Amino acid sequence: MSKQMNSIIWNMTRKCNFRCEYCYFPHDNTPVTETLPVEKITDFLDGTGKEWVVGLTGGEPFIYPGFVDICLALTQNHHIGVDTNLSVSSKVRDFAERVDPARVEDLYVALHIEERERVKGVPSFIENANLLQDKGFKVIVNYVVHPNLEERFHTDREYFASHGIQITPRPFRGKFEGTRYPEGYGERAQAIFADHPEQGKKIAFNFHGVPCSAGRTLLRMEPDGTVFRCPGDKTVLGNVMDKVELYEGHPPCIKGRCPCRGFDHVQLTPAQEALVDGVQYAVVGDNRASADAFGRAMAAEPAHPCAENNLGVLAWRNGDKDGAIRHFETALASRPERSVYSENLSAARKGDPFDPEICLDVNPVKSK
16 A cells, blocks of 8 residues: 555454464454445545545455445445455455446455465355456455464465465564564574565554554444554544544654554654665565665664664674673663563573564554
8 A cells, every 4th residue: 555545444244254373363253244335434534635545354255244245335435445365255256247347445455364264165266266356356365374384385385376376475473382483483484575565564563653644544343333543552543424524734653563554644754764674685585685774774764773672673684692681682772661672682591492572663652
C-alpha cells in the first residue's frame, strides 16, 4: 500500500474453519451470527468524502453470511482487500465471477500447508488460486515459515510454482522450543527470504511518540461496528451503527507495539526511516544492507540506542564478539532501563551461542 492511503481494517469475525497450531485465535468453526448491515458501513465511508480500501479479515471472511454481496456493495465506491485461506470453494467461485478485479487491491491468501493437507484441500486450493489469477485478481500466497515447516518450505515452493502459484515466505514471530523468531532463523534467513525483503517489515515496530495519522487515514472496525483508531490503539472513535468521529492531524502513537504496518501512516525522520529499513533487512538475513541502513540511521541521529543495539546484533552474527559488546554497552548506557540491551550485553559477555534480540524502538527517547 502507498503512503497515506485511507484504509479501514474490518475484523469481520474471529471464527475460522481452520485450526492452525501457530494461530493466536481459538479454533471456532460455528456459524457466524454477529453481522453488520453493509449499508451502515458504506454510509459511513461515503460520508467521509474519501475513497477507502476496506481490508476484510478475520477469522475467515468467506464464512461470513452474504460475503460476496458485501464485497459488491463496498466496491461500488471503494476498494477492498481480502485476507483468506481460500478454502470455501463455492464462495470463491462466486466472488471470482461477480466482483470486479479492478476494485480489489489483492487477496492475501494464507497457505497453512499442514492444515490444508489435513483437510485434503491442496487440489482445491490450487484450483481456486488459479481461477482468481486467471480472472485478473492479484493473489499473494503467504507461507508462514514456522520452525516445523522450515525444512520443507523450499520443496513446497517448487511444488506450487509448478502449478502456477508463487509463494511468499512470511517470518514466524514468537518463541518455539525456547528460541525467539525471527531471530532464530539466523544465517538461514537469507536463503528463505532473499527474494522477499519486504517481509522484514511485517514486524511489530515500536512507534510510541511518533506522529501518526491513524484515526484518520487508518482505522480498525470490530465485528459489532465499533471503530478503533487502529489495530494497536483501541481508542474508540465511535460505531458505524451510530456515529464515528475521526482524528485530525497526526497525534503521536501511544502504543509500544504496532501490529498494523503503521509505517504507512507515521511521519518518520530520516534516521527513523533508515532504522526501519535496517530492521527489514536484518530480519531477512541481508546483513550488509542492514548494516548500511543502521549506519545511515546513526549518521542522521548519532548514538541512536536502537541502531547501536542492532549494529551489535549484526556484529555478533559476523563473529565480532568484541564489537557486539561495544555496541550493546553504548546502547545500554543511553537507555539503561531497556531490558533488550542489558540481556543482549549479558549474553554476549558470557560468549555462549545465542540469537541477540533486534530492537524495534523507532523513537529513541519516547519509546517504552
